[in-house]
Amino acid sequence: MSNTFDDISQQLKRRHRKSTRLKWITMGSLGLAGLFLVLFFADMLNKGLPAFQQAYIQVEINYNEEAETDGRQAFEEEFLPVISRTVVRTIPLELRNNPDMVGASTNEWVLVDSEVDQYLKGNRSSLDPEQEAAIDALVESGKVEMRFNTTFFTNGDSKIAEYAGILSAVVGTVMTMIVTLAISFPIGVMTAVYLEEFAPDNRFTQIIEININNLAAIPSILFGLLGLAIFINFFGVPRSSPIAGxxxxxLMTLPVIIISTRAALRSVPESIRHAGFGVGCSRWQVVRDHVLPLAMPGxxxxxxxxxxxAMGETAPLIIVGMVAFIPDASVSFTDAATVMPAQIFTWSGEPEQAFVEKTAGGILVLLAILISLNASAVVLRKKFERRW
Amino acid sequence: MQTNQLLLIFCGALLLLGLLAFFAGRSKATRIRSAGTAMYAQPDQYAWFTVLSTAGPAVLVSALGAFVLLLMGAKIPTLYLLAASLVMAAIGLMVSLNQVKPDFHARQAMELVIRMILASAALISIFTTFGILFSIISEALRFFQMHSFWEFITGTTWSPGASFLASAGRGDGSGAEFGSVPLFAGTFMITAIAMLVAVPVGLLSAIYMSEYAPSQVRTIAKPVLEVLAGIPTVVYGFFAAITVAPIIVTLAGFLGLDASYNNALAPGIVMGIMIIPFISSLSDDVINSVPDTMRQGSLALGMTKGETIRDVVVPAALPGIISATLLGVSRAMGETMIVVMAAGMRPNLTANPLEDMTTVTVRIVAALTGDQEFESAETLSAFALGLMLFIVTLVLNLVSVLMIRRFREKYRVNNL
Incomplete structure (x- = not known):
C-alpha cells in the first residue's frame, strides 16, 4: 500500500465532487423538464391571447334599396376594405327579413376584416403601405377599436377568419363526452367491481386483467380503426356523429376508469367488508351499501x-370523421359534429395568419377546461381522501 | 310505425311490467309472511327478484334479436321482435311470481344474476380487444390479397399513386407500390429522437426526485410533470409545427445545414417532452421501491451517495427502468397527432433527421381521411399498417410487463 493519507483524502475529495456533480445534473434535468413546460405555456399564451381581442369599426349602415341585392351599397366606399366580408354579406338577408328597415340608417360597431385585424395586432398581413396608413388614421380618429372577441365564443367554424368561433366544437365536445361517460362509466365501474369483489382467482380473471392493462397501452389510433370498421361500416352508426366518436x-377511456376504480375499491379496508358479512349481508349488499359509497370519491x-x-384525444376522432366543417352547433347525437381538438387540428391546417391565432386561442380554451377538470379531480381527492 | 315510437312503446310496456312484477312479488311475499310462515328472504328481495326475471329475458331476447338482425342481415320485423320480448317478459313474470315461496332463496338468486351481469360487463374489455384485432386483421387480409405481404414488409417504395383509379374501374392500379420500410424507418427515427430526449431527462429527474429532493420539492414537481402528460397531443403537434420546427430550421441555417420545415427533429423533440412524465413517474416508483437496506449497505461500505446511486440503486432498478423505456417507445410509435401536424407526408428513406420523413401513423391518417372508396388498396393499406403497429406495440407492452414482473419478484415489491 503506497497510498499515503494525502492521496486518499485527495481521492475522497474527487469522489465527493463527482457525487455532488450527479446531484446537480439530476436537479438540472428536472429543471429542464420544468423549463419545457414554462416555455410551452409562454409560447401558447403569447400566440393565443390576441385571439381573445378583435378589432371593431364604427360605421354608418344605410339600409337603402340597392343594399337589398348588394350589401356593399350600405356602407361608405372607403370603409369597405376594412369591414369584414361577413358583415357586408348579411345586410341583404337582414333587409329581406325586415322590409320596413329600408331607408333607415344606424351607427354600429362591426367586425373588421382579419387582415386588418392582424395588422393592428402587429402581425404579418397582406396590406400595402397605403392601406396601412388609412387604417392608422381610422385608429387615430377612434373609429377602430380593439375589444373583447365575443364572436370567438358565440360562433361556429367559418372559412372567414374573423367570423370563426369555437362554439360548435364546444357543443360537439359536450355531446361526445356525454356519450363517452354514459357508456364507459357504468361498464368500467361494473368491471372493476366484478374483478375486485366477485371474481374468483382463475385463468379467466387473469386474462381479463392482462387484457385491460394491454388495452390501456394500445395506440389510440387503433381504436379509431375499430370505430371505423365496426361501429361505422358494420353497425351503420352515422359517420362524424357524436355517437360514433x-x-x-x-372504449379508450374504459381501462382508465377500470384501473382507477379498482385502486379505489382496494383502498377500502377489509374490515368494512368483514363487518358487513358478520351481520349477515350478502356480497352484493356489502358492495352496494358499504364499499361503493366509500370508494366513490376515488x-x-x-x-x-x-x-x-378523452377530451384531448384527436387521432381516433379523425379516423371516424369528426373533423367536419360545422358552422352551426347542433344539439344532436346523430348529426355531424366536431370536437375542440379536431377544430384545433382543422384550424392549424389553414394557411392564413389569422387562423394561427385562432388555433392558439382554441388551444388556450381547451387547456383551461382540461386544467380545471384535473384540478377539480385533485380537489375532490384531497377533500374526500380517507386514511384508514 | 316508426322504429323510435315502437322502441318508446316497448320501453313503456317493459317498465309497466317491471312495476307490476315488483308490487305483485312484494305483496305475495308479504302475504305469505304475515300468514306466519318464515321465509328465506325479505319481501323486497322477492320483489326485486321478480323484476329481474321479468326484464332480464326480455332485454336479452331483444338484444339477441338486434344482434342477429345486424350481424346476419336476417329480416325480422322490429315489431315482432319487440312483441316477442314482451311475451318473454310476461312469461318471466309468471314463472318468478310462482317462485315466490318460503323455501326459495331470492337473495341468492339475485346475487347470482348480479354476478353474471358484472361478469358480462368485464367481458366487454375482451370484446374490445377482439374487435380491434378482428377489424384490423379482416381488412388487412383484403389488402394482402391485392398486394403481396413480402412486398409490404421489404419494399422500399411507398407510392399508393393511382391505386384509387383501379377501384374506380379505370386502370389496373399496377403503378401503386406499398413497401412499408420507409414508413417504419421514419417511425423509428422519430421514436429514437424522442427517446434521446425523454430517457435522460425523465430518468435523471426521477433520480433527483426519489434520492435527493426534499419532500416539498417532490410534492410540487410530481404534479407539474404530470401536467406535461395531460396536454393533448394535438396541442403538442401545433407547438412542434409552429414553434419548434422554425427554430430548428434557423439553427440549422446558422450551422450551414439545410433543414426542411417538416424535419423529423421537431416532432421527435416535442414527442420526447411529452414522454418525459411517463418515464419519470414509472422510474420514480421503481427507484423508490428498491429496498433501503441496499442503499444503507452501500453507504456503510464507504461509497459516496453518487456512487451508491450509480452502482447500486440504478442497476437494481434497471428492469423497471427498461420497462418504462419500452412503454415510452410503444407510446412514441403509436403517437399520431404530433407527427401528422409536424412531420412530412413524403415517404423518405434517409438517416438525416433534418429532412422530412413520414411515419406509419401519418400514412394511416392520410389513407383514411382522403375521399377514396373504402375498398381501394390505399384505404385498406391503413389497416395493414395498423396491424403492424398493433403487433409491435403489443410485443413492447408484453416485454415491459414481464420486465416489471421480474423486478417485483426479485425485490418482493407489491405496489408496482
Whole structure:
C-alpha cells in the first residue's frame, strides 16, 4: 500500500465532487423538464391571447334599396376594405327579413376584416403601405377599436377568419363526452367491481386483467380503426356523429376508469367488508351499501381524469370523421359534429395568419377546461381522501 | 310505425311490467309472511327478484334479436321482435311470481344474476380487444390479397399513386407500390429522437426526485410533470409545427445545414417532452421501491451517495427502468397527432433527421381521411399498417410487463 493519507483524502475529495456533480445534473434535468413546460405555456399564451381581442369599426349602415341585392351599397366606399366580408354579406338577408328597415340608417360597431385585424395586432398581413396608413388614421380618429372577441365564443367554424368561433366544437365536445361517460362509466365501474369483489382467482380473471392493462397501452389510433370498421361500416352508426366518436372514446377511456376504480375499491379496508358479512349481508349488499359509497370519491377522481384524457384525444376522432366543417352547433347525437381538438387540428391546417391565432386561442380554451377538470379531480381527492 | 315510437312503446310496456312484477312479488311475499310462515328472504328481495326475471329475458331476447338482425342481415320485423320480448317478459313474470315461496332463496338468486351481469360487463374489455384485432386483421387480409405481404414488409417504395383509379374501374392500379420500410424507418427515427430526449431527462429527474429532493420539492414537481402528460397531443403537434420546427430550421441555417420545415427533429423533440412524465413517474416508483437496506449497505461500505446511486440503486432498478423505456417507445410509435401536424407526408428513406420523413401513423391518417372508396388498396393499406403497429406495440407492452414482473419478484415489491 503506497497510498499515503494525502492521496486518499485527495481521492475522497474527487469522489465527493463527482457525487455532488450527479446531484446537480439530476436537479438540472428536472429543471429542464420544468423549463419545457414554462416555455410551452409562454409560447401558447403569447400566440393565443390576441385571439381573445378583435378589432371593431364604427360605421354608418344605410339600409337603402340597392343594399337589398348588394350589401356593399350600405356602407361608405372607403370603409369597405376594412369591414369584414361577413358583415357586408348579411345586410341583404337582414333587409329581406325586415322590409320596413329600408331607408333607415344606424351607427354600429362591426367586425373588421382579419387582415386588418392582424395588422393592428402587429402581425404579418397582406396590406400595402397605403392601406396601412388609412387604417392608422381610422385608429387615430377612434373609429377602430380593439375589444373583447365575443364572436370567438358565440360562433361556429367559418372559412372567414374573423367570423370563426369555437362554439360548435364546444357543443360537439359536450355531446361526445356525454356519450363517452354514459357508456364507459357504468361498464368500467361494473368491471372493476366484478374483478375486485366477485371474481374468483382463475385463468379467466387473469386474462381479463392482462387484457385491460394491454388495452390501456394500445395506440389510440387503433381504436379509431375499430370505430371505423365496426361501429361505422358494420353497425351503420352515422359517420362524424357524436355517437360514433363517443363510443370509440368510451372504449379508450374504459381501462382508465377500470384501473382507477379498482385502486379505489382496494383502498377500502377489509374490515368494512368483514363487518358487513358478520351481520349477515350478502356480497352484493356489502358492495352496494358499504364499499361503493366509500370508494366513490376515488372512482369520481379516476373518471374525471379519464374524461379529461378523452377530451384531448384527436387521432381516433379523425379516423371516424369528426373533423367536419360545422358552422352551426347542433344539439344532436346523430348529426355531424366536431370536437375542440379536431377544430384545433382543422384550424392549424389553414394557411392564413389569422387562423394561427385562432388555433392558439382554441388551444388556450381547451387547456383551461382540461386544467380545471384535473384540478377539480385533485380537489375532490384531497377533500374526500380517507386514511384508514 | 316508426322504429323510435315502437322502441318508446316497448320501453313503456317493459317498465309497466317491471312495476307490476315488483308490487305483485312484494305483496305475495308479504302475504305469505304475515300468514306466519318464515321465509328465506325479505319481501323486497322477492320483489326485486321478480323484476329481474321479468326484464332480464326480455332485454336479452331483444338484444339477441338486434344482434342477429345486424350481424346476419336476417329480416325480422322490429315489431315482432319487440312483441316477442314482451311475451318473454310476461312469461318471466309468471314463472318468478310462482317462485315466490318460503323455501326459495331470492337473495341468492339475485346475487347470482348480479354476478353474471358484472361478469358480462368485464367481458366487454375482451370484446374490445377482439374487435380491434378482428377489424384490423379482416381488412388487412383484403389488402394482402391485392398486394403481396413480402412486398409490404421489404419494399422500399411507398407510392399508393393511382391505386384509387383501379377501384374506380379505370386502370389496373399496377403503378401503386406499398413497401412499408420507409414508413417504419421514419417511425423509428422519430421514436429514437424522442427517446434521446425523454430517457435522460425523465430518468435523471426521477433520480433527483426519489434520492435527493426534499419532500416539498417532490410534492410540487410530481404534479407539474404530470401536467406535461395531460396536454393533448394535438396541442403538442401545433407547438412542434409552429414553434419548434422554425427554430430548428434557423439553427440549422446558422450551422450551414439545410433543414426542411417538416424535419423529423421537431416532432421527435416535442414527442420526447411529452414522454418525459411517463418515464419519470414509472422510474420514480421503481427507484423508490428498491429496498433501503441496499442503499444503507452501500453507504456503510464507504461509497459516496453518487456512487451508491450509480452502482447500486440504478442497476437494481434497471428492469423497471427498461420497462418504462419500452412503454415510452410503444407510446412514441403509436403517437399520431404530433407527427401528422409536424412531420412530412413524403415517404423518405434517409438517416438525416433534418429532412422530412413520414411515419406509419401519418400514412394511416392520410389513407383514411382522403375521399377514396373504402375498398381501394390505399384505404385498406391503413389497416395493414395498423396491424403492424398493433403487433409491435403489443410485443413492447408484453416485454415491459414481464420486465416489471421480474423486478417485483426479485425485490418482493407489491405496489408496482
Amino acid at each position: 363517443g363510443m370509440t372514446l368510451a 372512482i369520481m377522481t379516476g373518471s374525471i381524469i379519464g374524461l379529461a384524457q
